[in-house]
Amino acid sequence: MTEIVMENLGKDFGDFTALAGMNLTIGDGEFVALLGPSGCGKSTTMNMIAGMLDPSHGEIRFDGRPMNGVPMARRGVGFVFQNYAIFTHMSVRENLAYGLRAQGVGRSEITRRVAEIAELLQLTPMLDRRAAGLSVNILQRLAIGRSAVVEPAIFLLDEPLSNVDAAFRAVMRSELKSLQRQFRQTMVYVTHDQLEAMTMADRIAVMDHGRLLQVGTPLEVYNHPADTFVARFIGAPGMNLLSGQVVSSDSGTQVDLGAAGRSGPVMAAQGGDVLFGFRPEEVQPDPAGPLAMQVSMVERIGARTILHLVTQGHEAKAVLDSETPTPGQGEVFRFSIPAASVRLFDAKTERAL
Numbered sequence: 151m152t153e154i155v156m157e158n159l160g161k162d163f164g165d166f167t168a169l170a171g172m173n174l175t176i177g178d179g180e181f182v183a184l185l186g187p188s189g190c191g192k193s194t195t196m197n198m199i200a201g202m203l204d205p206s207h208g209e210i211r212f213d214g215r216p217m218n219g220v221p222m223a224r225r226g227v228g229f230v231f232q233n234y235a236i237f238t239h240m241s242v243r244e245n246l247a248y249g250l251r252a253q254g255v256g257r258s259e260i261t262r263r264v265a266e267i268a269e270l271l272q273l274t275p276m277l278d279r280r281a282a283g284l285s286v287n288i289l290q291r292l293a294i295g296r297s298a299v300v301e302p303a304i305f306l307l308d309e310p311l312s313n314v315d316a317a318f319r320a321v322m323r324s325e326l327k328s329l330q331r332q333f334r335q336t337m338v339y340v341t342h343d344q345l346e347a348m349t350m351a352d353r354i355a356v357m358d359h360g361r362l363l364q365v366g367t368p369l370e371v372y373n374h375p376a377d378t379f380v381a382r383f384i385g386a387p388g389m390n391l392l393s394g395q396v397v398s399s400d401s402g403t404q405v406d407l408g409a410a411g412r413s414g415p416v417m418a419a420q421g422g423d424v425l426f427g428f429r430p431e432e433v434q435p436d437p438a439g440p441l442a443m444q445v446s447m448v449e450r451i452g453a454r455t456i457l458h459l460v461t462q463g464h465e466a467k468a469v470l471d472s473e474t475p476t477p478g479q480g481e482v483f484r485f486s487i488p489a490a491s492v493r494l495f496d497a498k499t500e501r502a503l
């Protein structure tokens with residue numbers, strides 16, 4: 151187990167800044183997901199932690215030891231990539247044992263550890279099969295096992311599930327989490343998939359355009375996004391953000407949302423232009439509610455219904471239980487948002503107020 155400290159870390163490729171001013175401490179045994187859209191600098195960050203890329207600025211320390219200039223082989227990191235790297239001419243067992251052999255681990259210890267990791271990753275039935283004939287799903291599971299079995303102090307995974315199918319991805323999410331619980335490794339997991347980050351990570355580091363925007367537990371980033379990018383990026387669908395104005399009257403402080411109506415009372419420390427944020431799941435159908443928008447589409451997805459709502463200049467979504475009666479397309483939907491669920495953002499800076 152190792153603590154990773156990134157201090158003012160940055161990377162330039164020529165004139166292009168792929169990462170700037172990254173300050174992040176990943177605790178001993180913590181599982182942190184680097185989450186953001188394609189090109190935001192996740193892999194660049196990961197490659198610098200691994201030692202495959204030298205920082206242009208700042209420092210990386212493992213347990214207080216500066217790592218700049220230390221080659222990958224001497225960092226004690228395990229790395230699993232998007233594209234599995236396994237030896238196809240070897241059996242599953244030989245692949246799993248490879249790293250332990252290279253470390254000179256004794257025979258009985260190798261047998262024990264290979265059996266343990268195979269069990270954890272459900273590879274036991276295929277231990278004696280040649281890797282060449284296995285499916286992509288199994289190969290990626292094997293690639294994870296092969297890196298995990300040597301129990302590196304730091305385990306780095308760069309989009310390890312992006313090539314496997316959706317059902318298998320769900321299984322792997324829980325397996326990776328139990329793997330980490332069992333070994334208590336410090337784990338850094340790169341993904342653009344917020345569901346993976348939300349379900350597995352202890353904390354999520356949300357990135358965009360080479361910047362770290364927010365670090366927090368899945369619930370913190372979900373409930374208290376630091377800015378509108380995080381608000382939209384986390385959640386499926388993301389947070390609704392309607393332009394409005396904070397107004398104070400005898401009925402208290404409210405947000406005037408123009409054609410959509412005026413919100414119920416909100417806590418607002420300042421007046422002026424805001425973005426009125428609320429999660430689609432927090433929308434409460436309410437015939438006497440203060441807000442009204444027109445239904446542009448009704449999407450029924452199993453246990454839930456997503457209402458697509460529009461009103462001059464505004465778009466929003468509401469996620470309702472499929473049992474809840476809903477108006478049809480073209481009809482008006484009246485609703486309210488509980489005061490505690492409202493998030494206000496400064497219209498100019500787009501930062502949370």
Ligand SMILES: Nc1ncnc2c1ncn2[C@@H]1O[C@H](COP(=O)(O)OP(=O)(O)OP(=O)(O)O)[C@@H](O)[C@H]1O
Binds near residue numbers: 188193
């Ligand atoms: N060797 C390089 N030379 C020039 N530009 C690079 C290099 N490596 C990465 N970049 C650029 O740096 C930016 C960040 O890349 P990075 O791979 O870190 O993003 P990412 O968030 O991991 O996205 P993805 O999921 O698409 O890999 C991108 O715009 C990319 O084109």
